[in-house]
Amino acid sequence: MLTMIKYFIIILLFLYVWAFFVEPNIIVVKKYKRDCFNGKKVVFISDLHIAKGDMHRLKRIVKKINAQNPDLVLSCGDYIKGHNGKTTMSAEKIAKELGKIKAPVVSVLGNHDGWYDKYKVKTALEKNGIKVLMNSNTKVEGIYIAGVEDLQTGIPRPETALDGSESPRILLTHTPDIYYDVKENVDLILAGHVHGGQVRIPFKGALIVPSKFGTKFASGSFKETQNEMIVSKGLGTSILNVRFLTFPEIIVFE
Numbered sequence: 001m002l003t004m005i006k007y008f009i010i011i012l013l014f015l016y017v018w019a020f021f022v023e024p025n026i027i028v029v030k031k032y033k034r035d036c037f038n039g040k041k042v043v044f045i046s047d048l049h050i051a052k053g054d055m056h057r058l059k060r061i062v063k064k065i066n067a068q069n070p071d072l073v074l075s076c077g078d079y080i081k082g083h084n085g086k087t088t089m090s091a092e093k094i095a096k097e098l099g100k101i102k103a104p105v106v107s108v109l110g111n112h113d114g115w116y117d118k119y120k121v122k123t124a125l126e127k128n129g130i131k132v133l134m135n136s137n138t139k140v141e142g143i144y145i146a147g148v149e150d151l152q153t154g155i156p157r158p159e160t161a162l163d164g165s166e167s168p169r170i171l172l173t174h175t176p177d178i179y180y181d182v183k184e185n186v187d188l189i190l191a192g193h194v195h196g197g198q199v200r201i202p203f204k205g206a207l208i209v210p211s212k213f214g215t216k217f218a219s220g221s222f223k224e225t226q227n228e229m230i231v232s233k234g235l236g237t238s239i240l241n242v243r244f245l246t247f248p249e250i251i252v253f254e
Contacts, residue, residue, distance in 0.1 A: 046192025049236025078110030099128030114153025196233035
């Protein structure tokens with residue numbers, strides 16, 4: 001009996017160390033093949049959530065992105081950690097480091113960026129060469145990139161964001177919850193926000209997903225309308241610094 005209790009405690013300790021200290025710091029590269037990028041190599045990131053002491057992690061993220069040799073980097077926001085600005089690295093420091101990415105970067109902002117100060121984050125990013133879209137679009141590498149505002153801290157308007165664009169066109173949204181609101185045909189929708197649930201249980205899946213659709217859009221590829229949507233598990237954590245079976249990821253389109 002004592003031996004069983006001992007092994008149980010060891011397993012719990014291992015799982016605790018893995019979920020809180022190991023897995024959140026592993027970055028995996030997930031690859032997709034899609035024809036909508038005109039043969040360009042595109043990296044997709046989301047939900048960095050950079051805390052005050054996270055400079056080493058931020059540098060690792062930038063290094064990992066540059067190692068993919070991308071032609072273009074797309075981001076769905078949430079650079080800020082926490083809800084009140086007390087736990088996050090400043091927007092200026094985050095943006096300065098992200099400015100070292102060796103490719104054009106186009107982004108939308110997330111709810112944490114909005115709670116912090118969306119215009120302050122936008123200004124810092126654009127000062128470092130990162131284009132921020134707020135219900136607007138831009139053309140990069142022959143591809144139209146459209147982006148909507150965050151659902152919690154702004155008003156996402158897909159039609160406004162797509163106005164004047166043409167195929168190939170990619171729509172960036174922080175949350176996957178606007179998926180069914182996109183009535184126009186786009187080549188691909190990219191979303192983040194939900195972190196894959198952060199914690200997944202074998203044979204059950206994600207425990208909690210911050211979405212009105214529950215765990216439906218936790219991560220991966222979906223096509224329930226004329227448009228495909230790919231949802232990233234993100235790179236950071238929210239509320240608790242924990243991940244289990246939801247590795248931080250960089251998505252690469254080849």
